[in-house]
Amino acid sequence: AQSVAQPEDQVNVAEGNPLTVKCTYSVSGNPYLFWYVQYPNRGLQFLLKYITGDNLVKGSYGFEAEFNKSQTSFHLKKPSALVSDSALYFCAVRDIWSGGYQKVTFGIGTKLQVIP
Amino acid sequence: ETGVTQTPRHLVMGMTNKKSLKCEQHLGHNAMYWYKQSAKKPLELMFVYSLEERVENNSVPSRFSPECPNSSHLFLHLHTLQPEDSALYLCASSQGTGGPNTGELFFGEGSRLTVL
Numbered sequence: 001a002q003s004v005a006q007p008e009d010q011v012n013v014a015e016g017n018p019l020t021v022k023c024t025y026s027v028s029g030n031p032y033l034f035w036y037v038q039y040p041n042r043g044l045q046f047l048l049k050y051i052t053g054d055n056l057v058k059g060s061y062g063f064e065a066e067f068n069k070s071q072t073s074f075h076l077k078k079p080s081a082l083v084s085d086s087a088l089y090f091c092a093v094r095d096i097w098s099g100g101y102q103k104v105t106f107g108i109g110t111k112l113q114v115i116p
Numbered sequence: 117e118t119g120v121t122q123t124p125r126h127l128v129m130g131m132t133n134k135k136s137l138k139c140e141q142h143l144g145h146n147a148m149y150w151y152k153q154s155a156k157k158p159l160e161l162m163f164v165y166s167l168e169e170r171v172e173n174n175s176v177p178s179r180f181s182p183e184c185p186n187s188s189h190l191f192l193h194l195h196t197l198q199p200e201d202s203a204l205y206l207c208a209s210s211q212g213t214g215g216p217n218t219g220e221l222f223f224g225e226g227s228r229l230t231v232l
Contacts, residue, residue, distance in 0.1 A: 036223075046221070
């Protein structure tokens with residue numbers, strides 16, 4: 001069965017500093033990997049994904065993620081954090097194409113707090 | 117109107133009430149999902165409909181009853197709920213095979229349910 005682990009409940013970073021939110025995954029085949037963000041009282045928004053190709057994926061709002069197959073990791077990064085980046089971040093994996101829908105497994109989420 | 121719309125945004129109900137959550141997607145997708153989000157837990161996939169046919173039902177109690185009358189609308193009928201069912205219920209949609217949005221889920225803003 002596929003799974004995702006986000007080892008940190010919360011990450012605190014000063015505004016302007018680089019940030020990293022960690023994610024490791026476990027799948028039986030080739031993974032599709034995703035990051036989603038959730039602002040307070042809102043639904044989840046897609047940030048970026050890795051399917052194949054370049055291991056460094058760029059997404060919305062200046063975020064990027066690095067796929068590392070040997071370490072089964074897909075960490076989210078941003079060179080310079082903004083206070084507005086404070087939110088809940090979810091890593092997700094899909095390794096099964098289930099006949100027309102996305103069988104996606106989400107992590108527990110990591111709360112990012114950017115301190116002014 | 118675009119995207120995925122959920123109503124109501126907030127719902128308070130007693131354990132003996134019957135209510136429904138509604139989801140509508142304006143993206144032309146052919147799969148729709150209900151997720152349950154509780155604090156400190158991964159998102160729980162409850163139901164999936166693909167081409168209006170239920171394809172996934174993850175051991176959800178019968179007090180939750182989904183309905184998908186067409187590819188744009190999804191309902192979650194609620195009756196005799198328990199206080200532990202209080203959570204944020206998220207609707208999502210996705211397109212079928214291939215395309216630039218492969219693997220992505222598009223979420224609504226959620227319905228915050230409180231069971232007294």
